[in-house]
Amino acid sequence: MNRLGKWVPVLCLTLLLVGCDFEESGGAERDPGGESDWNHAEIVFYDVGQGDSTLLRDGETTILIDTGRHDDDRILSYLEEDEVGTIDLLVLTHPHADHIGNADVILDQYDVSEVWMSGEEHTSLTYERIVDAILESDADYEEPRAGDDTNIGQFQIEVVGPDQLTGNLNDGSIAMRVEVEGVKMLFTGDAEEDAEEQMLEQPERLQADIFHAGHHGSSTSNTAPFLDAVDPEVAIYSAGADNEYGHPHDEVVERIHEKGIDLFGTAEHGEVYVIIEDGEWELYTER
Template sequence: MRHTRPTIGGVTLYRHLLTSLMLLFLLAGCGEETTQDPTDSTVKTNTEDIQEEETHEQGVPEMEPSETDNEAKNESDENTKSNGKALSDLKVHFIDAGQADATLFQFQDGEEKYTILYDTGDWRGNDVVHYLSSQGVAEIDVLAISHPDADHIGQMEEIVGTYDVGEVWMTGNESTSDTFQGAMEAVLASDAGYEEPRAGDEYAVGPMEIDVLYPASITGNSNEESLSLKFTYGDMEFLFTGDAEKDGEQYMMNSGTSVEADILQLGHHGSDTSSDPSFIDAVDPEVAVYSAGEGNSYGHPSPEVVSLIQDRNSDLYGTDIHGTIVITTDGQEYRIATREDGTISPESTDDAEPSSSEDTEKAKDVAESGNGQDATDGCVNINEASKEAVQEIIHIGPERADELIELRPYQSVDGLDKINGIGPARVDDIKEEGKACA
């Protein structure tokens, strides 16, 4: 069913009857209010370089040193038509945001310009904010958040506070983290509409069609229930699944809506918790892209997934190897520009992969907590360490480890007093032990 409510700012949207009171209810469920996240960038950025090198005829950043041309499956001499007019170029920027996700869509219809942002990078940086500025973003029609993990919702608060946002799309799953609370407060303080799309919903943003593939409902499993969207522009199709795992992929395949797409963003940073072989076969992408941090401690992308994509003769790009990746299309043909040249090769499984149980646990920790090293300068970093690692801290067992991860980020070790059963005396014990740091 296509929603056909009145057009606002050129965006045809169906608004759920979700009011500011409901946003307040969400915030009330997040636990007690705590301090804001730091804004100093610790994630590698190349925003200024990209801005300076934006010299190509079609507006694609000239990303040293390679640019490749590709043709879409349906070759034709005529551009796809939209309302009797040729489509203008769509630019899809897979932003290099370290071990985080953020993708920017820019296109126009006549004089009307459109901007869609899917995820907002990591809470520890401001690289996504800077990149939006470098690309001349003035307002955002749709800000879609796959799920409330800190590496997907990280810079949402600043973005909503900086830009006029027409609609915010989220699943409705919550988090008790400061990052989530700050983001929701920013939405409440803005004039943005709020939407909780569900599988089967359809939207049109100018000439862009958007099909919601997942989830149909939510249970609180925010990682698995990532907002999964298929973007169709002319004959070109782009599929994004956030951190949805193999069960979610199976649901999408069985939903009755085609998951076939020309361009696929690999789920969960290329982890093998996603990208089931049957799902990759159903999508049948010409190009697969993953977002991961260079030298990340989680083994992303999984060598198994890299081999899977390469065995199917799909082109593979990753932000850890290629930097920011920009795909430009007129709705039929596309071309790809990358910041860096490089080849993605699977490493030896024996050398590169931990045991399957360890790999699964690491992937789960990434989904729940944002990403990073287990330790910094010999200490256990409570903002980045895995569930297993934080249990090395005195008074932190499995249940408290889960809560510690859920409550991230922390300004200091003193913030651990938010965990049930950890009071001032136990915080003093933790500080005296000297293992924990933030």
């Protein structure tokens, strides 16, 4: 099933930085197909408004990072239309409602093998609802820390934060570098400057081809030293159009552009879709 029809191909890179040309008016059919037809991995940065949700899968393994806002359940339709069956790993980066908002429904509707949370606690009803859903599910539960490594299917995951909890929910975000077919992606949730400084103590674990910009592109994150360490080819932010926070902040956009990093975001481009095959990756946008 192809719910988005034509996608616009905008960027093609390999690990050797070999470019390829696309017709800007062209497109590519996005069709998940059957598991037997998969010979690639894909990452979908869902357009869930002022919230976060990203899907990683390779036909056999499915990882979902965050589940969108508590007052916006479009992620449920996306997962259904993308024919997601089971979820091997559900990562809830931190307990704010714009990241964990639909986790309870997903735990109820899907067979989730494992859940990661930071261990930071919140007083919100959304957080309490999610904790109850985890307890009622059959999913394993972990609170990973910097230095933890694991493989889930083809995905190699290195946890780069948090080192320890401080009571700051944003800085306690689970941050991780995910590698598949030699392509590296960095996800840092809403980690802010203090957490970035902590992660910079091991800069060799930060370099990535694709960077999911921290905290929706906020100026409280995405510091110049951190971007230098990550040194990505592309940054992608998740934010709602005309959101009240002004994300992504102008100074971050300028900083990213000054460093020669291509920038895409859900507020402007809708869903952002990356396909990885044979060590090469291509980026498509919904609009």
